[in-house]
Each structure stands twice: as C-alpha cells, then as structure tokens.
Amino acid sequence: MTIRVLSIIGTRPEAIKMAPVIKALAASPAVEGVVCATGQHRQMLDQVLEIFAIRPDHDLDVMQVGHTLNSLASRIFEKIDGLYTKLAPDVVLVHGDTTTAMAAALAAFHKGIAVGHVEAGLRTYDMQRPFPEELNRRAIDLVAKHLYAPTESSRRNLLQEHLVSDRILVTGNTVIDALLQTVERIHGDAALRVRLDKSFEFIDRSRRLLLVTGHRRESFGGGFERICDALARLGQRGDLEIVYPVHLNPNVDTVVRERLGGAKNIHLIAPVDYLSFMYLLDRAEAILTDSGGVQEEAAALGKRVVIMREVTERPEGVEAGLAELVGTDPDLICTAVERALAGAHAQAKLRQIGRTLYGDGQAAMRILGDLAGEAGQRAVKDLAS
Numbered sequence: 001m002t003i004r005v006l007s008i009i010g011t012r013p014e015a016i017k018m019a020p021v022i023k024a025l026a027a028s029p030a031v032e033g034v035v036c037a038t039g040q041h042r043q044m045l046d047q048v049l050e051i052f053a054i055r056p057d058h059d060l061d062v063m064q065v066g067h068t069l070n071s072l073a074s075r076i077f078e079k080i081d082g083l084y085t086k087l088a089p090d091v092v093l094v095h096g097d098t099t100t101a102m103a104a105a106l107a108a109f110h111k112g113i114a115v116g117h118v119e120a121g122l123r124t125y126d127m128q129r130p131f132p133e134e135l136n137r138r139a140i141d142l143v144a145k146h147l148y149a150p151t152e153s154s155r156r157n158l159l160q161e162h163l164v165s166d167r168i169l170v171t172g173n174t175v176i177d178a179l180l181q182t183v184e185r186i187h188g189d190a191a192l193r194v195r196l197d198k199s200f201e202f203i204d205r206s207r208r209l210l211l212v213t214g215h216r217r218e219s220f221g222g223g224f225e226r227i228c229d230a231l232a233r234l235g236q237r238g239d240l241e242i243v244y245p246v247h248l249n250p251n252v253d254t255v256v257r258e259r260l261g262g263a264k265n266i267h268l269i270a271p272v273d274y275l276s277f278m279y280l281l282d283r284a285e286a287i288l289t290d291s292g293g294v295q296e297e298a299a300a301l302g303k304r305v306v307i308m309r310e311v312t313e314r315p316e317g318v319e320a321g322l323a324e325l326v327g328t329d330p331d332l333i334c335t336a337v338e339r340a341l342a343g344a345h346a347q348a349k350l351r352q353i354g355r356t357l358y359g360d361g362q363a364a365m366r367i368l369g370d371l372a373g374e375a376g377q378r379a380v381k382d383l384a385s
C-alpha cells in the first residue's frame with residue numbers, strides 16, 4: 001500500500017531544502033512522490049533543480065513580473081485547486097514560510113488533504129519581521145497534520161501554541177542534508193573543484209573573503225541603502241574581498257548595483273548556483289546575511305555570521321556565539337564584521353559547535369519514515385542499508 005505525497009516548491013530555498021526529501025521519497029517503494037513547482041521563482045529555482053536532478057511533474061507557472069503577494073497567492077490558489085482534484089494526494093508537503101507554501105497548505109486544508117510542514121515551528125512572534133513569512137509559517141502550522149520541526153526550540157514554539165495536530169517530529173533541518181551531500185560532492189570531485197576555482201579566480205586569495213547575501217522585504221528601501229553604506233566602508237579596509245551574489249528581486253538588485261557598482265574590493269555577481277554557493281561558503285572567513293538558510297549553513301561549516309535583521313527565528317546560532325544580530329545600522333554591521341573576522345581563526349572549534357546545531361543530515365529520512373509509517377520505516381531501513 002503506497003501513499004501519494006505531493007511536494008510543493010516555489011522558491012530557491014524551498015527547492016534546496018526539499019531536494020533531500022524529494023529524493024528520499026522517490027527512492028522509497030512505500031511512497032509515490034510527485035513534485036509541483038509553482039514558479040514563484042523561476043531562474044533561481046531552475047538552477048537548484050538542475051543540480052539535484054529534479055524535474056517537477058507539474059509547474060503552475062504563476063510567476064508574473066511585479067506581482068503582489070495577493071496576486072501571487074490568488075494565482076496559486078486558483079491553479080493548485082485543479083491539481084489537487086486531479087492528483088488526490090494523501091499528503092501535500094510544503095516547506096518553510098513562502099507565499100507558495102502558505103497558499104498550497106491552505107488550499108489543501110480546504111479540500112481535506114493532510115498537510116506536512118517541513119521546517120515547522122520557526123517563530124519571531126513579530127508579524128512584521130519577517131514579513132510575510134511569520135504569518136505564512138504560523139498559518140501553515142495551524143492546518144498541518146505532520147509538523148516537522150527542525151530543532152527543539154521550534155518544537156517548543158509549536159507546543160505552546162496548542163495546535164490541533166499533536167504530530168510533532170523533531171527532524172533536524174533538511175538544509176543540512178543538502179549541504180552535507182553537496183560539500184561531499186565538491187570534496188570528492190577534483191574536476192569540479194578545478195572548475196569552481198576557475199569560475200572564481202577573480203577573488204584575490206591574498207585577501208580574506210567576506211560572503212554577503214541579502215533579500216529580506218523588511219529591508220527594502222532604507223535598509224538596503226544602509227547595508228550598502230556598510231559594505232562600501234568594509235571595502236575600504238583593503239584586506240577584504242567582498243563577494244555579493246545579488247538577489248534578483250528588483251528592490252534589491254537596483255539599489256545595490258546603483259550604490260555599490262564599481263566600489264573597491266566588492267564583487268557584485270549574479271546569484272550563483274547552489275554548488276558554487278557552497279564552494280564560496282566553504283572558502284569564506286565570515287558571512288554577512290539576512291538569509292535564514294545561510295545562517296544554518298554557515299553554522300554547520302563553522303563560519304561566523306553577522307545577521308542583518310532585527311530578529312531571527314534561528315536563536316541557536318546566536319546562543320552558541322556563532323551568529324550576531326545587528327539589523328541594518330552601518331556602524332553595527334561594520335563592527336560586527338570586524339569581530340567575526342577576528343574570531344574566524346578558531347574555525348575548528350566553531351565547526352565543532354555549529355556542526356549539528358541545525359541538524360545531522362538525516363532529516364529527510366526521518367520525514368520519509370514518518371510519512372509512510374511502518375512501510376516507510378521498512379523502506380528507510382532498506383534505503384539506509
């Protein structure tokens with residue numbers, strides 16, 4: 001008796017974090033895994049799917065330039081309703097906190113289809129930070145039957161909300177599954193490493209590498225202007241190479257390129273594929289970001305992270321002394337980056353602390369086991385042997 005599990009992905013981070021789950025489901029005889037891409041992201045999503053050799057079975061193609069959260073959500077609701085009727089999945093799996101995940105989960109709830117939430121329980125309890133992700137993930141947890149919490153702290157968040165479902169399973173974050181698989185692939189492939197070295201030969205190896213990413217809505221406008229001021233100042237240091245793959249969202253790309261194009265020691269590049277980003281993360285001495293996944297990945301690699309946010313739903317890294325919350329004030333960003341670089345030498349110790357902070361690389365297997373019940377447990381054993 002197999003169960004049909006429909007995995008929904010819309011953005012780059014969802015694809016990265018769902019890839020290990022999609023692969024585990026596909027390899028299990030106990031599950032019929034089906035994949036639907038919504039098209040919330042296009043180019044950045046396709047880069048990930050190619051690396052993990054995942055071809056979605058369905059694509060809602062909802063992407064429209066300049067769409068609003070409401071036009072995006074309404075297009076997803078409209079199109080996914082028909083897909084649910086056609087496929088009649090036993091479970092719809094969504095990830096994290098995007099509009100894709102929220103709309104897909106609520107649409108499943110409307111049709112009485114069980115929802116599994118991967119990365120359940122992340123909270124800041126601030127509806128404006130991150131916006132709209134805090135609303136999205138809390139709405140999903142209200143309707144989800146299977147709550148896959150990445151850490152104990154996310155499990156505690158769920159327990160105090162007295163949700164309908166009591167099926168909470170601490171799995172670890174699937175981003176660590178993806179990271180470990182990818183770093184292993186890079187370390188095991190000399191030709192790939194040569195290609196990656198060549199792709200990034202513009203980075204002066206005599207200088208220290210600071211890797212930057214940023215895309216939070218709540219920083220649009222003044223926030224990104226302040227971030228650019230901080231980066232321009234850091235670029236003046238002379239001992240740093242700053243590499244910043246600039247998110248494609250026009251609210252980020254336009255401001256950053258206007259203010260930093262041609263700035264000293266700052267390389268503004270297009271978003272790089274996931275393999276390349278893991279390569280850069282592995283090479284970097286410190287990370288400056290507002291990303292959720294990058295906080296988790298950096299910790300796992302023992303990298304110190306400066307978080308350009310006011311709040312984070314990843315308290316573990318801050319409590320472990322690996323990450324520091326600084327918001328978008330240029331002075332605070334610059335001094336925190338100095339501290340991160342000063343502490344970067346203790347990489348072995350930091351890696352020991354951060355290695356399993358967010359998971360052990362087995363999250364996808366735990367989710368498979370839970371979803372397919374006994375049959376899944378048997379399949380998980382077969383898969384793991």
Ligand SMILES: CC(=O)N[C@@H]1[C@@H](OP(=O)(O)OP(=O)(O)OC[C@H]2O[C@@H](n3ccc(=O)[nH]c3=O)[C@H](O)[C@@H]2O)O[C@H](CO)[C@@H](O)[C@@H]1O
Nearest residue numbers: 013014095096097098130245271272273274277291292293
């Ligand atoms: C509020 C919040 O934190 N929400 C998060 C948000 O995800 P995020 O903040 O992590 O989003 P990004 O920063 O866009 O993606 C990051 C990924 O992209 C890779 N990367 C990066 C730059 C590049 O040039 N090439 C790449 O390949 C990188 O390795 C990493 O894995 O939504 C997710 C979905 O629901 C949630 O899981 C997650 O809570």
